[in-house]
Amino acid sequence: MDIEGFVRDKIAINDESAKNKDDNDKSLENILASRIMEYKDISLDNAILMAQSVIDEVQTTLDIQKSDDKFLKEIVTVPEADIDMGEMGVGSRGAGDFLVHRKIAEIVASTNSSSLVNPEAQDDGGVVKSPISHSTNNNDNDDGFNNNEDVYLTTAVDGIHSRLSEYPFLGGFHVARASLRDVCVMGAEPVAIISDIHLADDGDVGKLFDFTAGVAAVSELIDVPIVAGSTLRVGGDMVLGDRLVSAVGSIGVSAYPPTARKRAEAGDIILLTEGSGGGTITTTAMYNGFFDVVWETMDISFIKASNALVKDDLVKDVHAMTDVTNGGLRGDAYEISSTTGLGLEFYEETINKMISPNVLKMLNTLDIDPLGVSIDSLMIVAPKNIAEKVIKSIESVGVKIADIGTVDDTGVPRIIKSDGTEEVLEPLFREAAYTKIKKLVGETTPEDFEIMKEKVQKAADNSIKKKDKVVEYIKNQN
Structure with a gap:
């Protein structure tokens, strides 16, 4: 519970309708004290003192509107x-x-x-180019780069899935994977992980350790170190409860330009690795009772696939890569088409074969559109003469991959359905509803x-x- 937000809202309402300010403050004080005691094992007297302090602090900040400093008022408004x-x-x-x-x-x-890839590209990660210059004549460099060679630095950050706050290990595991994926799809090799955790005032400290252990599990599996982080309370003293929010960032390096979406070209082949989902599919499974599906998501096949392309020196030949996450394939197809002005043609039957069977069965049982939800596959856009090499490289590390479509100059993303009909791929107003509450909220455009x-x-x-x-x-x- 955000007690500061609660007080601000109540003061605003009271200022609109109140006739007796002191009575209203007393009423707010009692209501807030009651709310605080729902979370804190303290006496009524202490709860009232705490409520009075919050009300006083909020009221003091509101007084800035009476200040003569117009510029400061503008900044805080x-x-x-x-x-x-x-x-x-x-x-x-x-x-x-x-x-x-x-x-x-x-x-x-x-x-x-300036940057090579920034948020305007709506891509998975951001990229800057930085020259490496060694002052020594020693040629025995072990950094993987030659003297005075450009290196491409990729960064990405992802936040924990909000519904996994109660399951910190799973939340940490999947947000770490998500962040690393965003680095990998830019053609970079991950070299470092950073973690930021915010836990509300009444949260058990064990949640911090559980989340970190989830991130650390991924770190250990792919041998990429966690190098820095931050740990704070959500809202400090002003938020009660045990909600956990967090983010994990990743840094990667590459000797080649990024495989950003904008590099896709007409005539390219679209490849897709098998996807078993991440945070979204885990949430779907947990909140709909498909607990066995959780284990489907606990893998690192995505990173194995992208690292194989780095190892086999194929990144420079691939035009674009992305992870099928935000809004599912519908969202990715729309973003690629919007960025490039090109069209994309997909084959539904082949796509369904690239979704883990247990995950696909769950989605179909729950009437969730597989094209509108994150399945965490690696999608690769490559020239026709490179596609076979990419398939061979990824299959060599035990990851399934298939040709699911082509890029053309129609300017329209579309899918050829199993019955032969064609559907234009457009993102819904919200991604496919995968929990009961999301189904109530709906997906339709206002x-x-x-x-x-x-x-x-x-x-x-x-x-x-x-x-x-x-x-x-x-x-x-x-």
């Missing part, structure tokens, strides 16, 4: 879109989520900082989505303006 996260589908890996991520990319792009887009755009534009003003102010001060 959020440029609201008047659209809630859930309403927009942020984090639900559909059309609404993709839109918000494009707006975030616009803010990043406004800095005019009727006022165009209005929502305008509000989101305005909020993003206002954030850029604020950033520009602050940067200009600091430059002038210096």
Whole structure:
């Protein structure tokens, strides 16, 4: 429970309708004390003291609106879109989520900082090129790179699946895999892992260790070290409960340019490795009672496949790679087509064969669209003359892979269904609903989505303006 947010909301309501401020404060104090005692084993007197402190702190921060410092007031005032996260589908890996991520990319792009692959590409990881220059004449370098050679640095970060907060080991295991996948699909070899954990005030410290052990399991399996991290409480003293939120980042290096989506070309072959899912499929299994499916997801075949391409020196010949995660194949096909302007043709029957049988059976039983959910396959876009070499390389490490389609110049992503009919692949407003609560929320696009887009755009534009003003102010001060 976010007690600071609770107090802010109640004060706002009271300011609108209250006639007697002291009575309202007393009422809020008692309500909050009652909420605190639901989580804390403390006396009523201490709960009231805690409630009074929170109310006082929140009220003090609200007083900044009375300040004469107009610029500071502008900085601390959020440029609201008047659209809630859930309403927009942020984090639900559909059309609404993709839109918000494009707006975030616009803010990043406004800095005019250069990189090879940045959030504008809506790709899996970001890439910068950095020259390596050795001051010594010693040629016995063991870093894998020649003197004065460019090295491509790839970074990626992923957050734990929110429904795995109660299962920290599984959450840590799968978010580590996800982050490493995002580095691998850019053609880089993972070299380091970083971890960030936030656990709410009433969470058992054991959750921190359990999560870290999950990350460490992946680290040990693929021999990539965990090198740094951070551990904090969610909201400090202001959030009660035991919710865990966290993120894992990965760093990779490559001697070749990234295999970003934008490099796909008409005539390329689309290959797909067998996918058994990660955090999303684990969540689906846990919350729908398919517990045996959890074990299907506990593997490192994705990383084995991408590392095989690095080992066999095929990364330089592959045009693009991505993991089938955000919004499933529907989302990936849409993003590749949007980025490149090209079309993609897929074969449904072959795709279904590349989903782990137990996972596919669960999805079909629960009426979940396999094309709209993360199956964690490695999708490779390569020239026709390279495709056979890629298949041979990946099969050599025991990972299944198949030809599932082609890239063309139609500009439309589509799938040839088992009955021979053709369907245009478009992302849903949210990814395929895979829990009961998600099915209740639904996947359909809101009727006022165009209005929502305008509000989101305005909020993003206002954030850029604020950033520009602050940067200009600091430059002038210096």
